[in-house]
Amino acid sequence: MKMVSIGDLKKSLSALIGEVEEGGQILVTRHRRPVAILSGAAHLHLHQGARFGEGSVLPAAEKGSRGRYLEVLADDRRGGHE
Numbered sequence: 053m054k055m056v057s058i059g060d061l062k063k064s065l066s067a068l069i070g071e072v073e074e075g076g077q078i079l080v081t082r083h084r085r086p087v088a089i090l091s092g093a094a095h096l097h098l099h100q101g102a103r104f105g106e107g108s109v110l111p112a113a114e115k116g117s118r119g120r121y122l123e124v125l126a127d128d129r130r131g132g133h134e
């Protein structure tokens with residue numbers, strides 16, 4: 053595992069991130085004492101369903117709420133439609 057100081061991490065963050073993307077791990081130190089480990093995001097911790105990226109955001113009301121946004125929000129939460 054590669055060891056770098058916080059100062060060196062600041063200077064070459066992009067290059068170090070590249071190393072991590074390739075599977076490496078980096079031990080970050082402050083005054084020669086370990087403070088953190090920089091590693092890639094393991095796919096075990098990223099959950100993506102079969103429909104990942106297919107969602108869409110729809111407005112709560114087709115027309116503006118005209119100041120009755122709380123009524124519109126409550127109606128939307130009940131599942132009602134105008």
